[in-house]
Amino acid sequence: MAGEKKVKLAFYWAATCGGCDVATLDIEERILDVAAIADIVFWPVAMDFKYEDVEKLEDGSVDVCIFNGAVRLSEHEEVAKLLRRKSKVMVAFGSCACFGGIPGLANVADKEQIFNIAYKETVSTENPEGVTPQTESEVDGKKLTLPAFFDEVFPLDRVVDVDYYVPGCPPAVERINDLVGIVAKYAETGELPPKGTVIASEKTLCDECPRKREEKRIKEIRRPQDFMPDLETCLLEQGLICLGPATRGGCGARCIKANMPCRGCYGPTAAVRDHGASALSAIASVLGLDEEAEMTEEQLTALIDQIKDPLGTFYRFTLPSALINKVVRKKEVE
Numbered sequence: 001m002a003g004e005k006k007v008k009l010a011f012y013w014a015a016t017c018g019g020c021d022v023a024t025l026d027i028e029e030r031i032l033d034v035a036a037i038a039d040i041v042f043w044p045v046a047m048d049f050k051y052e053d054v055e056k057l058e059d060g061s062v063d064v065c066i067f068n069g070a071v072r073l074s075e076h077e078e079v080a081k082l083l084r085r086k087s088k089v090m091v092a093f094g095s096c097a098c099f100g101g102i103p104g105l106a107n108v109a110d111k112e113q114i115f116n117i118a119y120k121e122t123v124s125t126e127n128p129e130g131v132t133p134q135t136e137s138e139v140d141g142k143k144l145t146l147p148a149f150f151d152e153v154f155p156l157d158r159v160v161d162v163d164y165y166v167p168g169c170p171p172a173v174e175r176i177n178d179l180v181g182i183v184a185k186y187a188e189t190g191e192l193p194p195k196g197t198v199i200a201s202e203k204t205l206c207d208e209c210p211r212k213r214e215e216k217r218i219k220e221i222r223r224p225q226d227f228m229p230d231l232e233t234c235l236l237e238q239g240l241i242c243l244g245p246a247t248r249g250g251c252g253a254r255c256i257k258a259n260m261p262c263r264g265c266y267g268p269t270a271a272v273r274d275h276g277a278s279a280l281s282a283i284a285s286v287l288g289l290d291e292e293a294e295m296t297e298e299q300l301t302a303l304i305d306q307i308k309d310p311l312g313t314f315y316r317f318t319l320p321s322a323l324i325n326k327v328v329r330k331k332e333v334e
């Protein structure tokens with residue numbers, strides 16, 4: 001690049017809540033730095049671009065594509081592949097793109113089950129003919145092919161090669177600023193970090209958490225609405241399920257500072273393949289379940305029963321990229 005021209009940036013949102021696009025604007029005045037070093041060639045949420053505008057670009061002519069949202073529809077996969085072809089660098093931005101995110105919790109159900117609930121079974125649904133979205137449609141005599149709804153939600157790297165990951169739901173402003181810094185350095189020198197870099201901490205959230213820990217065991221699980229936690233003591237030691245021991249740091253412990261436990265949106269550290277399993281094992285050890293031989297079966301069951309919605313608790317952001325995803329899907333099919 002060597003500084004003589006602006007970086008060409010593309011943004012895209014797939015299965016997303018829009019929060020990642022809003023977070024991009026949270027960098028406030030640094031957006032001016034972006035404007036100084038970059039030309040935006042595609043950003044559907046903010047500007048009127050069409051897919052054919054992207055198709056007309058030369059392959060490899062976009063420098064950096066920042067892709068948020070999971071892959072739920074055939075349209076998301078097609079645009080991901082198109083943008084991958086056009087872009088030198090592909091960034092998975094946000095937990096949905098990195099791991100499948102909250103939309104990925106739908107992987108416990110297949111397409112038919114989802115359609116039945118959404119279009120037929122909710123109390124507020126009035127749909128006597130049971131109409132559900134179709135891939136073929138006709139409007140004013142013209143045949144239209146609409147995007148297919150996949151049976152499964154995928155993280156971005158299951159459909160295209162990804163160069164960098166910026167986790168978080170949404171990513172913290174500081175880490176977005178790090179990404180801006182990387183793009184600025186690329187514009188200036190052509191240098192990039194090693195492929196596969198996760199723009200966050202290499203350590204766990206507990207390593208950046210300011211709370212006191214005494215590594216004591218807990219005998220019951222509590223929920224945030226049940227009491228006002230002490231502001232200085234580890235939330236896990238106060239009985240709240242905090243996924244800090246298993247979650248990658250980098251968010252600045254923002255939930256912890258608001259006196260709420262970590263839900264795990266930064267996903268696992270590099271040392272861990274399955275975030276939920278790692279979190280479950282950390283919680284089990286604090287609960288003393290590794291000493292289960294000393295507990296009666298009733299005590300053990302009573303303790304485990306206190307964890308409401310285990311799948312949503314331990315895999316809230318990472319189910320599609322977890323090993324357990326395949327097991328859940330297989331069990332559903334049987």
Ligand code: SF4
Binds near residue numbers: 016093
């Ligand atoms: S990562 Fe979070 S904020 Fe970003 S699109 Fe997904 S749900 Fe929304």
Ligand code: SF4
Binds near residue numbers: 211
């Ligand atoms: S478990 Fe949660 S509250 Fe406790 S130290 Fe780790 S991040 Fe902080």
Ligand code: SF4
Binds near residue numbers: 169248251254255261
């Ligand atoms: S504390 Fe946990 S859930 Fe909250 S932003 Fe950080 S990683 Fe995400």
